[in-house]
Amino acid sequence: MRIIKSSLLFFLLSCILVLSACTSNEKASKNDETNQQSETKVEKISTDELQKNIDKEDWILVDTRANDAFNGWPMDGVERGGHIEGAVDFSAAWLKADQEKLDEKLLQILKNKEITKDKHVVLYDANGKDTVEVAGFLKENGFKNIYQYDVKEWAANSDLAMESYPNYEMLVPVSWVKDVIEKDNEGKPFKIFEASWGEEAKDYKKGHIPGAVHINTDEVEEGPVWNRLKDKDLEQFALKNGITTDTTVILYGSDSMPAFRVAVILKYMGVKDVRVVNGGYTAWSGAKYDVETKVNSKQAVDSFGAVVPVNPDYIIDLPEAKEILADKNKTSTLVDIRSWDEFIGKTSGYDYIDAKGRPAGAIWGHAGSDNSNLEDFRNVDNTMRNGLEITEMWKQDGIDVDNKLAFYCGTGWRAAEVLFYADVIGLKNVTLYDGGWNEWSMDSSNPTETGKPN
Numbered sequence: 001m002r003i004i005k006s007s008l009l010f011f012l013l014s015c016i017l018v019l020s021a022c023t024s025n026e027k028a029s030k031n032d033e034t035n036q037q038s039e040t041k042v043e044k045i046s047t048d049e050l051q052k053n054i055d056k057e058d059w060i061l062v063d064t065r066a067n068d069a070f071n072g073w074p075m076d077g078v079e080r081g082g083h084i085e086g087a088v089d090f091s092a093a094w095l096k097a098d099q100e101k102l103d104e105k106l107l108q109i110l111k112n113k114e115i116t117k118d119k120h121v122v123l124y125d126a127n128g129k130d131t132v133e134v135a136g137f138l139k140e141n142g143f144k145n146i147y148q149y150d151v152k153e154w155a156a157n158s159d160l161a162m163e164s165y166p167n168y169e170m171l172v173p174v175s176w177v178k179d180v181i182e183k184d185n186e187g188k189p190f191k192i193f194e195a196s197w198g199e200e201a202k203d204y205k206k207g208h209i210p211g212a213v214h215i216n217t218d219e220v221e222e223g224p225v226w227n228r229l230k231d232k233d234l235e236q237f238a239l240k241n242g243i244t245t246d247t248t249v250i251l252y253g254s255d256s257m258p259a260f261r262v263a264v265i266l267k268y269m270g271v272k273d274v275r276v277v278n279g280g281y282t283a284w285s286g287a288k289y290d291v292e293t294k295v296n297s298k299q300a301v302d303s304f305g306a307v308v309p310v311n312p313d314y315i316i317d318l319p320e321a322k323e324i325l326a327d328k329n330k331t332s333t334l335v336d337i338r339s340w341d342e343f344i345g346k347t348s349g350y351d352y353i354d355a356k357g358r359p360a361g362a363i364w365g366h367a368g369s370d371n372s373n374l375e376d377f378r379n380v381d382n383t384m385r386n387g388l389e390i391t392e393m394w395k396q397d398g399i400d401v402d403n404k405l406a407f408y409c410g411t412g413w414r415a416a417e418v419l420f421y422a423d424v425i426g427l428k429n430v431t432l433y434d435g436g437w438n439e440w441s442m443d444s445s446n447p448t449e450t451g452k453p454n
Contacts (some may be wrong), residue, residue, distance in 0.1 A: 005059040042135045045122060047154060054086060056100050059120045061087040062113075065151075067383035068278055071424070072168030073176070076126035080155040082164030084124065088113045088388050091128035095137055097380040098282070105380055106395045107141065114390075117143050123401040124149040144303040148279070157175070165387055166426030171278045174287050175251055181210060188247035191241070194281070195258040203254040209284055213298055215241065217258050220265050224352075225442070226411040228315065229264050231308040238269065238304045245270050245305035252277035256382065257374070260417035264275040264432055270310025276420060279383045279441035314431055316406060321433045324406050332404035334433065335365035335394075337415040342371070342437070346448030355441035357450040363399055364453070365407065367414055374414055377421060394407075402425055408433035408440075 053059045063070050065085045070089045074081035083089065090113065097103060097122070104163050104381065106152040115121060121143060123131040131148045133170065154160050192212040193202045200216040203251055208214075219237050221228050228234065243249060249271055255348060263274045277283060309315075324332040336342075336358055343364045344351040345357040349361035366376035376393070377385050405422065407415040412434050440446050441445045 003421065006220070027150040028054050035043055042123070042131070042146045042148045045149050047157070047160075049151075050122060050149055051153075051160075052122065053122075054084075056120075058118065059122065059393075060115055061090045062115060062134070062421070063087045063151075064092050064123050064125045065127075065132040065377060066093055066173065067091055067381070068171075068173035068175075069126070070386075071171060071278075071384070073165030073173055075173070075175070076152075078126050078155045080158075080162050081168070082162045084151065084154055084173045085161035085163050087124070088115065090115060090134060091379070091381070091383075092125075092133040092381045093383075095133055096286075098435075099380050102380065105197050106137070108140075109380070117141075119251045120145040120147065122147045122149055124151045124154075126151050167423050167424045169383055170275060170420065170424050171290050172250065173278060174284045174289060176286075176287055177209065177252075177277060177284070180248070180250070185248060188248060188393045189244070189246060192244060192250045193241070193259075193262070195251050195253050196260045197258060203281070205295065205370055207285070207293055207295060209252065209280070210290055210292045211296060214243065215262055215294045216407045217261060220262055221412070225435055225439045227317070227439065230410075233270075234265065234269055235308045237259065238266075238308075240272075240298055242301045243271060244301055245272055245310070247271060248273040248275065250275045250277065252280050254281045255372075256280040257372075257413045257417055258374065260420045261413045264314065264416040264419055268311050268314040269304075269308045270306045273328050277440065281382055282382060309380070315434050316431050317433070318435055321359070321406060321408070321435070321440070322446075324357060324404070324433075330400075330403070332342055332400055332406065333409050334359060334362040335399060335405050337365050337367045337374075337409045337418045338402070338405050338437070339367050339370055342367075342410070344452055348437075348441075350438070353410065353441065355437075355448070357441070357448040358437065359408075359440050360447035362408075362449075364397055365399060365418070366393055366397070367409065367418075369415070371410055374417060384424065390421065390425065391427075404429040404431070406431045406433045408436040411438050412436055 006341060033117040056344045061084060066075065069075040070083045072081040094106060114174050117430050123134050123146065153394065184320060192209055193215045194212045195210050195215045195217060196203060197217045199216055204214045220234065249266055253259045259276050264274050266274045321334060326333050338349060341347050343358055348354060348356045368375040379385055385408060393403055407419045412432065415432055415436065419430055419432045
């Protein structure tokens with residue numbers, strides 16, 4: 001009996017000690033959180049003060065919200081979508097991006113956007129959290145004059161200018177996709193597709209957006225040139241996947257590039273409402289939304305609803321590319337969306353393309369480090385880069401954005417993504433040269449260049 005009582009007493013004492021430790025840890029955690037918020041607390045600025053200082057050279061306005069809000073989506077209770085005119089973007093989401101040498105890249109981004117320590121930096125958001133996170137990063141790196149602003153105040157006054165990309169709705173936030181699923185797109189037909197190369201769809205089987213069906217890019221293009229399929233075959237692809245001209249098509253992938261490739265082909269075919277998820281599957285999983293692993297079957301339809309292609313100028317072929325290069329009036333430009341080493345002929349970029357160089361007269365429009373990357377057009381979380389920065393980059397390269405711009409790469413994937421971005425930001429006369437360097441280089445009579453352009 002004494003042994004039982006002693007054991008019971010020991011058990012009770014142990015429980016008390018454990019509970020005390022847990023309570024202490026919780027208090028310590030809360031204290032740490034409070035201290036952190038105190039350390040990163042910044043002075044709030046009023047709308048009047050912001051208006052007085054917004055045009056000064058030593059002041060800079062920074063949008064710290066999600067990239068989608070900057071582009072034009074009304075989020076977090078903000079009455080108007082888009083960003084305050086003149087603001088640059090530095091999203092709090094970038095601080096959590098899965099990137100090597102992230103801090104080094106973020107500091108370079110600050111420099112590129114001219115967010116410097118000698119300026120008064122006004123950070124704005126709509127939730128009170130994003131600004132605190134970005135302010136913490138800035139303070140860690142020596143910034144002192146930091147202010148906080150609530151963009152809801154600005155958006156509530158219709159006399160104050162805000163900017164959105166003309167076609168921002170083409171690039172969608174994952175929260176919008178979630179609403180479409182939950183509300184069944186308010187009765188309108190919709191389809192969600194994960195696009196990637198290959199029948200096995202390994203990433204798709206690991207986890208995908210609920211209801212999503214896999215599209216293998218071989219369903220829309222074929223070798224050896226890897227151009228889109230013939231129009232009648234594209235129509236059969238649409239019928240097999242249950243796509244009509246009136247279907248809202250939502251595309252994404254673990255890597256977004258195949259999704260943009262399919263999206264551009266669907267727009268060429270005549271689908272009226274084509275969307276791509278900004279940030280791809282990473283954005284969905286990062287939001288901790290539900291995923292599923294079951295393989296969803298394709299549901300066919302009987303009619304596409306139009307004769308393919310409805311928008312034939314959205315994709316061009318070799319003859320049209322030659323016409324652009326022969327344009328003596330210089331009202332159209334063939335824009336190379338490949339790495340610099342591919343452009344100057346140091347490498348072809350592909351193990352199945354032997355020729356190196358570029359079509360004579362093409363202008364480099366940037367891309368990324370190799371044939372699988374587009375760092376020049378993406379933020380560190382793989383969302384679309386600031387549209388003004390894209391067009392300024394092109395202007396510096398001698399590209400007139402008012403010209404007809406035909407984008408090409410090796411086989412069409414990178415250029416398709418950039419074409420989609422150009423469409424989002426409102427460039428009027430843009431197209432994809434589908435065959436790209438792969439097709440151009442197959443005929444030795446097509447003029448080519450290597451080395452740095454004159």
